[in-house]
Amino acid sequence: MAWASLILAGIFEMLGVTSIYKFNKVRNWQSLILLLVTFGASLLFLSFAIKILPMGTAYAIWTGIGASGGALIGMIFYGDSKDWRRLVLIAMVIGAAIGLKLVS
Template sequence: MAWISLILAGLCEMLGVVMINKLHKDRNWQSLTLLILGFGASFLFLSIAMETLPMGTAYAVWTGIGASGGAILGMLFYGESKDWRRLIFIGMVLGAAIGLKLIS
């Protein structure tokens, strides 16, 4: 259950990051509301996961999901670079998160 909470926390973190970008472009209350809900849910699920998982592991996986997911969403929806080197480094971040799961 802790890993599911941690994955949900990372996905909510991705939502929050995307909403930051959307809020800069649109400046509407829906974007602000989704930003607050995204980050709020992210911290809630992270705190649930940290009841069981070690802090360092939980934080590293959470930031890995948020950072790599944000970069991927930027490529898909906001025209950011899809350079092969960028994809390799995103893969390395995800690989490190998976590695932490395997040894925890």
């Protein structure tokens, strides 16, 4: 259950990053509420995961999911560069997160 909470926390972190982008484009109360809800849910699920998983591992995986997912969302939906080097580096972040899970 802790790993499921951690994955959900990472997904909400990705959505939170996307919410920041949306809030910077359209400053209204709906965008602000979306930003607060997504990051709030992310931190809530992270707190559930940290009750069982080592804090360092959970935090590293959470930020890895958020960072790589945010970069992929930017590439897919917002026209960010899809340079092969960026994709290799994102794969390295994901690989490091998987490696942390394997040694935990």
